[in-house]
Amino acid sequence: MNYKEALNFAESGLYGHFEQEEYMKKILILFENPQKNLKIIHIAGTNGKGTTGFYLSHLLESHGYKTGHFSSPHISDYRERIKINNKRIEKDAFIKACEEVKSKEEDISKCGRWPTYFEMSLLIAIIAFRENIDYLILETGIGGREDATNQVGNTVLSVITTIGLDHTQMLGKSLEEIAFHKAGIIKERTPAVSFVHNKNVDDVLKKEADVKNSPLYFVDPHENMEVEKGHAVLCYRDQKIRIKSLGLQQGYNANLAIKAYELLIGDLPRDFSILEKAVFEGRMEILNTAPLFIIDGAHNEEGITLLSENLKQIPYDKLILILGTMSDKEINNFSDIVDLSSVLILTKLEYERAQKPEKILKDYHADSEIYYEDSLEKAVDTALGKGGKNDLILCTGSLYLIGAVRDYIKKD
Template identity: 30%
Template sequence: MTYQETTNWMFNQLPMYQIQGASAYKKDLTNIHLLAEHLDNPHKNIKCIHVAGTNGKGSTSHMLASILQESGYKVGLYTSPHLKDFRERIKINAPEASGEISEDFVCEFIQKNKIFFEENDMSFFEMSVGLAFEYFKKEKVDIAIIEVGLGGRLDATNIITPLISVITNIGIDHTQFLGNTLEAIAGEKAGIIKPNIPVVIGEYTPETKPVFLAKAKENHSEIYFASELISETQPSDLLGDYQLHNKKTVIQTIAILNSQKEFKISEIAVKNGLLHVVKNTGLQGRWQQLGNFPKIICDTAHNKHGLEIVMNQILKETFDTLHIVLGVVNDKDLDEILPLFPKKAKYYFCKPNIPRGLEATILEQKAHEHGLNGEVFISVSEAYNEVLRMAAKTDFLYIGGSTFVVAEIL
């Protein structure tokens, strides 16, 4: 199969949360252990940092990879979801040569193991994790940053024994899988804490801190609360207000890695790594500016915890009229997120082009109930083209509500 045929097969033939939602969620780690054994356990040959959290885990993972690259190391980076091309999920960051996994490697891996995948009903995410581990082993990376896909305890990445576990924060999201309280969700995320492995907590609440402390104690793991331990951060090319907490999390994680003596990361590497995250890793969609007059920002924030920060940042801007291109997926709790959006804005409602996309007419009706008014468009691109036509140079344009909306714009 060609690369396009291979990725089409991966997306369409097997369960994929990105497309299907709840039906793709696996409730145990049986399959990934089976796959790892089939591949001769490549994850056991890789030094890793494991990153979980409701928001910020992608930014945190990319910052860590950028800093380690600036330190001269060959770094594997596994993240999800992708915005445009599947290969964004699996990258090498290195001083001599950085880039996404090759199309040939993806095709060969799928072709070689296709029968096994079909016989054992492997999910899209399980295959992707196995592919990443196999690739990082073959490439002999010095260290890999592994981002959790969903939750932690039952996530397919949770077969690794990392050097450090990182949990960025806890917010209400994916309640159908993780529980509908902060304590329950924290319990799932804390499932990545391993015996005698240090854990960094980025942000905590009165509800989540006891959960983390109890899990760390149970595992005899040193626990570090970055928000208490790190008072100063450094500039970064990632400009969203929410990056302040992520930077503290990253700086604390690097401090622990340095203390383990296996890696040596200088202050200048931290400084340069934070300043060149986008250049080094290709990260997109985090308070990303697409234009100046009018100012155009897109952001992948899609739940209450993330959107609160982004909406507050918008209101700090100076503009005449605020235009918002908005689309969401169909399992989003609209009564939770729509009250966060400013009423004094012109809305362009659209449906992301995936099966899970919520019909724009339904979104518009629900938004109207919350005092948000605008027009319905048949696609993200049509909504974006209309806002570009309508906006004055002194206006502000925001595109978001879903990772998939941002992906279509980019």
């Protein structure tokens, strides 16, 4: 198997949502439970899973712990899903894991169906991590209680980030229903930590923890935090830690990661300096400075609200917005950001589910100067042509879009 063949095999998973019925457990048994010696930190939440896991992984690595991180989706490279010490696994290791899965292709098919795209990536990751790490940070796909990751076991800490309205057709239309699904990752007699939410949501989490006899800790996202020119500044051990990435939520997620580290290791980190250097791709990431060009993967109501708040902390003359969405996303979710823009550039992603540029606004009236571009390259070029050195170009609406834009900008 060469790398291209391995990648094609990894991407052979089914698309769609299927009933679990302990499917992932059956698959893992075929491989003699490769997760059996792993210590797993399980993370669920509407937003912030990736960034919280990213900061926690960096803190653990900087204190001598070898850490695996499984996340989804990827932005540019499939191997972003499978990292060891914050680096994509080597192509040879990826090929080896894919070959092992393929060797049991016939046995897998006898389990009732072929794995989904997400299940396949999870299986490959666990096999790749099997003997290489001290901790595995494992992010859920959707929800938690019925997610494939919840059948892996070996959890030493459960982490719950934000809870907002997303995937409502599967998780429910209220925050309490969604919280019930997220709370499902709390394991018997195993510590859990979560952001503070509203009382009703927190009560759902507390009830689950009580049933499981598990200690549950809450983190106030604003605690120990100041804001300086759009950057969160955390205060721990008489140190001031300026988070390198822009955005208030980066500070919130770093706070949660620090508490998770403390629960795992038994003390606060000795050194926080890694948080001043680490930048998580695609989350308030700066690609250019004059004009300031930021990409952010906000694609649901809660993420867009946070993005709107972040924009208020950044000085700029005018906002040039590049927006591309999937067909199942409501333009009203983006209205606050659209209303801030002087120039609005609507574009299309190279995906079947992508919304056509001319249909993104639907009936929404925008006062911006509007351009419709049928490719992201044209959208970026138009934005750069319109942007002065004190302007802000923001690209958002989909992780797929920002990944493609990131590749285009970095290539140049």
